[in-house]
Amino acid sequence: MCGITGIYAFNMVGRVSMINVAKATSALEKRGPDVQNTYNDHSVALGHRRLSIIDPTPEGHQPMFDQSGRYVIAFNGEIFNFKSIKQELQAQGHTFRSQTDTEVLLQLFIKEGKDCLQKLNGFFSFAIWDTQDKSLFIARDRIGIKPLYYMMDDDRLLFGSELKAIEAYGIDKELDYTALNTYLQLNYIPAPRTIFKNVKKLMPGHYIELTAERFEVKPYYTIPSPSNDNEATSYEDQKNELSQLLEASVQKRLMADVPLGSFLSGGIDSSVVSTLAARHKPDLHTFSIGYQDEKFFDESEYAQLVAKKIGTNHTVFSLTNQQMYAHLHDILDYMDEPFADSSAIAVYVLSQETRKHATVALSGDGADELFAGYNKHAAFFKIIEGGKKAEWVKNLGPIWGLMPKSRNNKITNLFRQLHRFSEGMKLNSQERYWRWAGFASESEVSKLLTPAVKGKINQEEYLSFKNDILQHLPEKESINDILYTDVKLVLPDDMLTKVDRMSMANSLEVRVPFLDHEVVEFAFRIPPSSKINTDIRKRILQDTFRDILPQELYNRPKKGFEVPLSKWLRTDMKSMITEDLLNEKFIADQGIFDVKAIKSLKKQLFSSNPGDAHARIWSIIVFQWWWKKYMS
Template sequence: MCGITGVYAFNMVGRISMINVNNATMALDRRGPDFQDIYNDNIVALGHRRLSIIDTTASGHQPMTDESGRYVIVFNGEIFNYKSLKQGLMAKGINFSSSSDTEVLLYLYITEGKDCLQKLNGFFAFAIYDKEEQSVFIARDRMGIKPLYYMNDENRVLFASEMKSILTYGIEKNIDYTALYTYLQLNYIPAPKTIFKDVKKLLPGHSLLIKNGKVVTECFYKVPFDKNKYTSLSYGDQKDKLFQLMEQSVQRRLVADVPIGSFLSGGIDSSVIATLAHRHKPDLHTFSIGYKDEKFFDETEYARLVAKKIGSEHTVFSLTNNDLYKHVNDILDYIDEPFADSSAIAVYILSKETRKHSVVALSGDGADELFSGYNKHSAFLKMIKGGIAAQAVGTLTPVWSLLPKSRSNPLTNKFRQLHRFGKGMKLTSKERYWQWAGFASEPDINRLLSPNTLSSINRQNYLNFKHNILQKIPEKEDINDILYTDINLVLPDDMLTKVDRMSMANSLEVRVPFLDHEVVEFAFSLPVSSKINGHIRKRIVQDSFRDILPQELYNRPKKGFEVPLLKWFRREMKSMINDDLLRDDFIEEQGIFNVAETRKLKRKLFSSNPGDVHARIWGLIVFQWWWKRHCT
């Protein structure tokens, strides 16, 4: 796991950017604290920060050049099947000077060109420079686990693992107000957009070729999904197949020359990963995070049950609201593009503590999006099936709107969910997905933004962007349509972004076995009935591993990896909200938001009926902090 950056100069003006390559590489120091180096031949400059995982010796350092000197690579990620690929290359007469997966990737590309991408099992963002052709080939892994930002103009192409590295090149910071409009709804910015007009994210499963003054992107992978063609395996055989694929995936991800641990939240997904990992790594260390002050959010008792059953060395980090507050400045400083999934706070602290014991951690991320694990999936199923109960909830929407709604206790959280469901019943399938994916509606954002900001938004650009995201949801959706959209939106742009940024802020590599492409493809060969019904979510995941997990994990409400924001905002964060980031005179001077609407949000936050407003407040806090840091 590492950080990469680079410049391709088309002319002398572009070459001026190369003076910033060292600073751009230094900006990625947390992604790679172990080593830094730069390659520069006045056409292409490549920078690399290394977090040593496989072959920790100097022979694994990057930028790495092949034996002939023609090709140079910078690589962020891991190729888990590199040993078998290496054997195939050695059979062709290729000699290796290191034990690293980087060198295997380099020679695989030299041998097979872009077709090498189809053979890789892993997660990656890499760039390979061909000096003879004067071309650079860049690629991002199938699921978007590793990030890649880029921008190009008539003078140069810049690329990097993080926005903060791109910014060191002195680019124009022109805010994309269409991206901001979307961010304020979702609390993150979907690819390929970023907060700046001129910077893009390379989409998952895409490559980019720079050659002859042109920049061409190409899709090399999409998850195969045909809703009219599902596996013919019986449900029993499906369970056996999933168990086999997951065990193989976990085993692949135990390859490392440094200590490996596993996150263990107490939920089914991380418990599956930790249990399978322990079968192949008896000295596995597991890590959990809990909340001393908020038992409603705490699942550590279930994590302890799993750790006890498998016999792992287990560490629990039990936090107070003050512990969360102590880390907020560091987290906000590290966020270099507005991103406001509040559970990033917990991931940051978990990663920080885990890094004291391990360099690599396994995670259960991805299972919810593949196998239908979220509350919204149950809501969609109820909506699709209809019936008296669903109709009753919709009919009572005016009642739900009057009741107190909050995530802070079970009853008010239920009122919140019923209200969202009732409002969703009135929408089209696409609009229902969009509404349930976010925290604010378009009318909400229209009221929040100032008239000048609204006039800066290209309405057609926004509608086209939204249409592209939702294009796979038909008029009459089923759950697999929803899951397919989740893995192309929520998974890469929210969940994986959160884990990548917060783990890398602490120089910790996180591996996600559920997102092995063989597991993903199997998941989309399954009918909806194998994933969810009226009684159970992630049915096949729960059933496949029932015999090896503690029974107490079953038949209990799902808890997301949430942070108890409400009390935190009303106490420790109150001054930051009222007297700094959202104070009236600052809002007026800034000119982006409508001060009357921000006042209204603050009043709701401190009322007895906050609903989901804390998520919107967090989105504003993140943006305001980012704006003060990067745009003033």
């Protein structure tokens, strides 16, 4: 895994910016701590930070040239089928100087151009410069596992694995208020937008072609539309296919010339991945976090059950709340764009501890989005199926609205969920999805902002952006429609962003077998009934691997990868809230947030009925920290 950056200068002004390529490359140091190299010619510069995984010799360093010297590549990621591609190329007379997938990718591109993307199984972002045609080609993987930011103005195109690399070239930083409005609802910013108006994220499954005369962004892949056909292949056949596809995916992701392990939380997803990996890697090392002070979220006993059954060398990092909290400032400081999924804290700590033992880790990410694993999927299912119970909850909405709501105990959390469910039932399919995807409604966010900021939000632009995200949800949605939208939105922009940033902050490569594109396509070929019913979520996943997992993993509530955020905000972080980031004078001087609205939200947080105030406060804290570092 690596970090890449580059610049294509259109004129002399743009060429002046090329002096910053080394600085931009250095900004990605944690993505690739092993080697830094840059390439410069008259109008293009490329930078690469290397985390050596395959063929760590100097022959694998980048930017890498082909043997003719015409093409040069900067590549971030892994191509898991590179050996079979290499054999095909060798049979056609191609020769290789290294054992890397980078060189295979470069030669495949030289042979087939953009069509090479259809043959790649992996996760990546890369750039290839043709020194003869003076053309630049940039691409991102199908699902969006690896990131790619870019910015173009009259003088240059800039790109990088993280926003901090683009900032290093010296750019005008104009806040995108439409992105801010969306962030305060969802706690992240969906692609293609970023927090800056002039910087974009390359969408998953897209590429850029750039010459002196033209600039084009085009799709090369989209996940096939979901099937709702209950007359598809038999359930037994579906289970057999899933078993074969997932085991093949795991096996492909075991290639490495450095220590490789697997995250093992004790949930179904990581347990399946670790169990399949152990079949092909007898010395597999597995890792999990234990929460000493939060026994409700501690699943380490289940992880140990799995590890014992499959015979792995298992390590539990048993941490106190204070040990978790000690990383908070480093995490906030690493974020170059506001991102407020608080479970990122746990992923950061797990990645940091795992990196002491391994350079690569497998993960169970993606299974919930593909096979309906979240509470919200059960809620959607209940609405789609209808019935008296759902109507009863809806009709009692006014009562749920009066009840105390918080995540702090079982009863108040139930009231919170019932109120959220009853409110969602009143909305159409798209608005219900949007509301349940976020932590704050459009009206709640509007109240947080000053009139001046609200005036800078282009409502037509915002609605167009929102409609693009929700375009795959029909008036009468199915569970597969919900999951398809999750894979387009939540998966790349929240879940995968979280794992990429927090693992790369610790120079750890994380591989996600569930997101092999063949597994993803299979998931959307099978009907909703294979995934969820009244009694079970992730039905096919649980049934397929039931015989190889400990029975204790079944029939227990999903706990998630949580941190005690509400408790921290009300105790350890109270002074940060009241005296610094949400201090009334700072808020007033900044001019973004309404002072009275922030004061009211703080009051709610510290009350006996906080609701989701902690999630909303957290999103503002993350933004304020980012603002002070990058904008003040």
